[in-house]
Amino acid sequence: MRRGVLFNATFSEAKQEQGVHRTGELYGQFQTLDQQKESATFGMWIFLVTEVLFFGGMFLTYTINRHEYFTAFGIGSNTLDITLGTVNTIVLIMSSFTMAMAVWSAETGKKKLVPLFLILTLGLGCVFLGIKFVEYKQKFEHHLIPGRNFAITYRSSHPAPGDDPKEIALEKEEVEKAFASDPDANSHAQLYFSLYFAMTGLHALHMIVGAGLIVWLIKASLRGRFTPQYNTPVEIVGLYWHFVDIVWIYLFPLLYLIDRHR
């Protein structure tokens, strides 16, 4: 055996393939399309398990702090705009529905409908992110971004011209009551908002990733790539999108609906 044959293959001998071959839609490591689909779907489910535990860590942090500082969490939650929150929940559920329909269209071979439903899903996702942005902007104006200038009392003491005076008076009373029982209510409300931004921010990040994936699906679906035999990408992006929806289904009551019956 000549020395050094292991690593010394010359460049001219180099082949183009880096791994196992791919034939059509079947990647080389698989024997059948069914096996390929089964693996991809299963892989996405496993990935969602990791997501459950990823968000789970934050839900745990939330639970412990909410239990400890219920009053402060209540006043924090009441500063959120319930209308925007509810509308956003409905928008997201709608996008889940259109996503499910996109999967259905792919499975039943309605090639025209696939991009249509995907575009609808993407549009609704963007509406959700837009509303989220408006909410973040409000919080910024009300000095509710955690940090040096955070002041839970800011809005009730500096009402903007458009604000409902009754609403402001109610908030003021509530904040004062909170400070009476918890002198550190400002710190604790800040904890609420740290969690609010961390949780909704990570959720929004997942939405953005999902939107990117949907753009990729739209491109492929316009070329008519998805058929009843091959629609795994639509199916597994759908799974991801529905999961992001589920996270919001929990975030909505936990963040927006604390102590609303003041």
Add this chain to the structure above:
Amino acid sequence: MPEHSEHVVSPKIYLSIFLALILGTGLTTWAAFRNFGPFNIVIALAIATAKATLVVLFFMHARYGERRTRLVIVCALFWLAIMLALTLSDYQTRQPRMSRLLSRAAHYAA
């Protein structure tokens, strides 16, 4: 769908699930403005869980999928439960915090 093993869910089912989810959203918002005492959070989480279950079972096809998928879901929930339950077992049995004792003392003094 000949020679295709997977179950295709009809749009009718999707539509009714969608309507149920909207209904749930309305219900949870309505319930939040009523005072059920300590049960507000229970109701909110129960409705959220019901909604999430509908999404998993129908939108995500877990109802029609393989046993393996259900095993994965159960695992996720089980490990989430381990994390929550064992950590809370510490918080629920801790000595009361000094801050709480002080605020209680202030309460009685008032």
Add this chain to the structure above:
Amino acid sequence: MNNTPPTPSYEPPRDHYLISAGGHIRSWLLTTDHKRIALLYLISVTVFFFIGGVFATMIRIHLLTPDGVLVTPETYNKLFTMHGVAMIFFFLIPSIPAVLGNFLIPMMIGAKDLAFPKINLLSWYIYLIGGSFVLYSFSTGGLDTGWTFYTPLSSIYSNSAVTPAVLGIFINGFSSILTGLNFIVTIHTMRAPGMTWFRLPLFVWSHYATSLVMILGTPVVAITLLLAGLERMFHLGFFNPAMGGDPILFQHLFWFYSHPAVYIMVLPAMGVVSEIIPTFARKPIFGYSFIAASSIAIAVIGFLVWAHHMFVTGESTYAALTFSFLSYLVAIPSAVKVFNWTATLYKGSISWDAPMLYALGFIGLFTIGGLTGLFLACLGLDIHIHDTYFVIAHFHYIMVGGAVMGYVGGLHYWWPKITGRLYPEALSHFAAIVLFLGFNLTFFPQFILGYLGMPRRYHSYPPEFQVLNVLSTAGASILALGYLLPMAYLSWSMRYGKVAGPNPWPATGLEWKTDSPPPTENFHVTPVVDWEPYDYRNRPDLGLAAGAPLAPAHSDD
């Protein structure tokens, strides 16, 4: 190899994974072949092993005298932190799974590759990106929080480069998650015809359990470090008591991953040992299903014990009691494994090849490490030995004596498969013995030091501890030799070693039924499995000559 009658001489295969895609650097950096990715990992974890090893060496040199000879107290803090971070997150956790697991799992189950080859490559790149962040942190101010990143030290008070390190470990977590995901899906969906669950090699079972821990634990440490990083960057209060947060919550979340992470390190090593022992005892493994089940049991119970790291931090007494009790439970599946390995050796026809030496070393050292773990799980005793060198010795017996022994043993065992060449025999025996002696001399004195009360993470110590510390440092230099030797002769053997042939030991696994080195698609024909695992009695295809020293059939197994 004194066990196999006249060794035939082999020619290496004409085409195999190392040459078939060419030797150009691009063909390595863009490869999706699990075997090549395994080698990429082999190189990168070795680099981190060196970096961590340099820090370890400096720690041991510094502790030669009571006042420390080498560095300032601040630098000492950085040394042990960076040693821990490099070794745990960038060497131990990826070592066996990403190198040996990656190389072997598809071959052991008769598949052409993992289920997601591109994701496999992606996870190597993620590892590199995470590693670069951490190296950046090491070289710009270092890291002094301890590898555990306890808040509020890491989030507020530390002046070292915590943020890039935390980001690096956060990023690296995804590499681990993707590897685990890939393994689980592969084991579920890619098995060859006839490869039923209970015909899987125990190495695959232990990697299945490892992957469970990876996908269920890693995301939690990712979110924890993310929150701590956000707290540091934006002055938030999640874990800061001054702002109402709870630092103990950080510890709960951190150890929810980091205790099971110990099983990410040691379970794969147990898998390696379960392969080596039957091969060199020439006997079916004793209690196959018990060993398989105990891997899963360790993965599950491992998640129920984390707060035993926190007995003295102010968690509630009731929780501490519960966690102490649950911690004892892990001993059961671990003991099941040790007893089954021992029973496999009983009346076996044992040959003393290097992998076997490492495997036997593993059993002994892991047993000591495991039993001292029970000391630490005991509430009352833990108050005394918490945060002392007793703890250091305990987890080095598990991680170095266990995981690294398994890794080096596994490298020797599968080296002929990976490179097609045999390592030099006498030298490998010598290195294994040096490693074993050096290890014990380094860490056994630390048990005594800890029991006498020397705390961990201190840059100085009272003069009466000097003798034991000098012994430990002397042991460390022998240990270093024990690592350098295999590195040298294994690299040498890649070119100059004897050609191994497909099955040099011979062993029963599917990976030995193909060429060494294997072709890119692993098998020329998809294999069909019609034998039970480790069945040395009914495998005429292994080429053991008639009258070869096979173990006699025992009625007791």
